[in-house]
Amino acid sequence: METVREGTASRDGEGERPFELPEVMTGTHGPEDGAGTGTPWPDDVPPEQDDTWFPLRDQPWKARRLEYLIASLWMVTGGCGIGLMICYWTGGQAQVEGALLAAAFGCLGAGLVLWARFLLPGQDVVGSRGIHYSDQEERAAVVASLSRGTDAMMARRGFLVKKVLVPMGGIFGIAALWPLASLGPRYGRFLYHTAWYPGARLVDENGRPIRVGDLEVDGVLTVFPEGHTDDTLPQNAMSPAVLLNIGGDVIHERKINVGFEQRSGGNGYVCFSKICTHAGCAVTLFNVLSMQLVCPCHQSTFNILEDCKPVFGPAPRPLPQLPLLVSPDGYLYAKSDFVEPVGPGFWNRGGPA
């Protein structure tokens, strides 16, 4: 509906003259009011609107059947949640997990759509665009209207909400938390110790115990604690050590290095961690002339005669030493675990020394 209000305009030679501006009425209308009349929403909502009406209200058997269908869909969602947990627990399989997730969300969504479309109370209401704000009273009316709908929904479909949606959604929600396990195993004290222990005999890769006479002077051998030769197992991975026979004379010459002598146990044998303190490569090269161990990855060089102190390359600290003893029957064994934690990283960032 249009009304007319006055304005002015100027045109050369004509001076000012009144002209007409169209004015658009705000407000809403009902079918009986005609366009442009009426009052803003929510008064558009027919006062006689029945808040308990829903599409299947007059077909209770159909509503009941639909309820069962929705319940079944949500139970499938819950079942998929259980399936996800089992699948994850047994090692996981990306395709199966994807299918289960799709089925779970699909059934959950389908159930919600059917529920909203056919079982929730409410009618389609057409309202025109009116003024774009609501006063306090109108807001209160909207809230009251929504509350009536919610009450009616809970009164009629409490079974679906409380007995099916909440428990099944809960199961599915718990299943969604399971990937947290992918953050990795709990290390506990694993990083603080290796498989070496007091009294552990030194053995070669075949598990053969090492005796004092087995290694000639300037000889080198990778050794493991007895019973822990499989260094592919996480609990053994940090245990490999380099056993060197640098000769009793050399040790004698270095008598000034008290710590060295005490830890080596004499007899020319010394033993150091084989895990480089830079980035964890295996320290495999022994330079007899300079009495140095060299890591092939980035050439960190450790001076054996100075407790394997790094003298070149990026390694930040010495290779930890394994204190040795000799049993009465001539076998080499560990007096304790390494004197400090082995490997790189964690220990250089403030871990216990």
Ligand code: FES
């Ligand atoms: S890992 Fe040994 S020097 Fe880098």
